[in-house]
Amino acid sequence: MSDAADIARARQIFEDALSVTAPGPDVDIIQSGVIDSLALVTLIFELEQEFEVQVPLESLEVDDFRTIGNIVRTISSLRREASA
Numbered sequence: 271m272s273d274a275a276d277i278a279r280a281r282q283i284f285e286d287a288l289s290v291t292a293p294g295p296d297v298d299i300i301q302s303g304v305i306d307s308l309a310l311v312t313l314i315f316e317l318e319q320e321f322e323v324q325v326p327l328e329s330l331e332v333d334d335f336r337t338i339g340n341i342v343r344t345i346s347s348l349r350r351e352a353s354a
Contacts, residue, residue, distance in 0.1 A: 273342055273346075276321075276342045276345060276346070277295055277338055277339075277342055279320055279321070280292075280317065280320075280338050280341050280342060280345075281338060283313065283316045283317060283320060284304075284313075284338075287312060287313070287316040288305060288309055288312060288313060288316075290304055290305065290309075292338070293337075293338065294338070295337060295338040295339040295342075296337050296338075296339055297337060297338075298336045298337055299335075299336060299337065299338075300332070300336055301336070310332070310335060313335065314330075314335065317341065317345065321345045321348075321349070323345060323348040323349060323352065324348070324352075325344075325348065
């Protein structure tokens, strides 16, 4: 799947699961106040469901989820690790 398709899917999670307008791919969603810490937990859960990946809590880095661009890169990395 392409990055553009994954970005669209991630943006849809913001709309559907979090009921917020999805920011641009490089907007810091935490610093800008788009989501709070509770919404971040919900976001990670929804991403795991949508993309069929597991985000390991022991290696969870908030910076990996600060922007939609980072989210897509993190999802791609998790997919590569899972298929290796």
